[in-house]
Amino acid sequence: MEQDLQKDITYERIKKLIINGTYPMGKKISERKLEQSLKANKAPIRDALKRLQAEGLVVRKAKSGTYVFSLTKKELLDLLKFRFVIESQSVLLSFEENADKLISETEKILLKMRLALTLNQGEEYLVQDAIFHETLVNLCNNSYFMSSFDRISAIMDTARNFLGNNLEHMQKSIIEHQNIATAISERNIGRVVELLREHILPEFGAYWKNFNLEDDQ
Template sequence: MKQDLLKDIIYRRIRDMIVVGTLPMGMKISETVLANRLNATKAPIRDAIKRLQSEGLVQVKPKSGTFVFHFTAEEFHELLEFRYHIESQGLKLSFQKNPKQLIQEMCFILDKMELCINSGSTFEYLNLDNEYHQIMISLCDNRYFQESYDLISARMATVRNHLGNSESHMLRSFVQHKEIIESLKNNDIEHAQHQLLCHILPEHGAFWNMKNIST
């Protein structure tokens, strides 16, 4: 039991280090360095790496080593396309099944986002950004949407922390988040989905800087 608990702790710590950027995208991972840093043996480190590899957060390259995942611009665009279609349909289902709760929870997060902008709390804002988009899936009452979204949520959170830690990003995403909510309040799900498309996909003016995604 204690060994399993230790494995979970080590896994969560390394996962958090990747998501927040302490272990940057594309960085080579050393089991020895991680073991020393986390005051652990290599066994739980290796177990954590296997779990992280299954989530797509770690890439093991034969004869080269283990690396934090990274994307080419084309691969990232594919991820954003997948994300948009999952979120768009999840938003539609959530609005059909739980409209009042959906709007209330999104507004609650938006209020906290505004406080973060005013106080310059970038990291907290990005965490709230994750929550905002997760609500579109969690309220759709469809486990297959949730399972599909789980495949990319950690990688999206990592990329968001990598690309979104600027004032211009925060301000633009805040406006877009607000516009999505206003569309829902007006009972216009199609316009809300269009706003989501503009928010996510780069060819429609999203805030992602594709030039900075490839390592």
């Protein structure tokens, strides 16, 4: 039991280091350095890396080692298209199932986002950004949509922290989230979906279009 607990703790700690950008996308991961920094043994670290590999957060390269995942332009676009489909359809159900709670929760999260931005707390802002979008999905009460979104949430959070942790992004982001929250409070479902499309998809003006990622091989 204690051994399993240690494995879970090590897994969560390494996952957090990846998501918050301590180990940025594309960086090689040294098991020895993890042992030293986490004061953990090899077994739980290797177990954690296997779990993270299964989730797509790390990749193993033959004769090279273990790396945090990276994204090509096509991979990012595919990820964002998948996210938009799941999020836009989930929010329709969230309106049907929990409209009042959807309105109140998004307003609360928006206040936390504004506060984080005012206090120049970039990491906290991005945490609340992720919670905002999770809320749109989780209130749909549909386990299939929720599990589909959960599959990509860690990858999406890592990409957001890696690519969007700067003032320019957050100033644009807060306006877009305010517009989404306003449309939700007005129960204008069509407008919510339209705003999500503009917020998520690069071809409709989303901030992701500004980043130069690896060309597809």
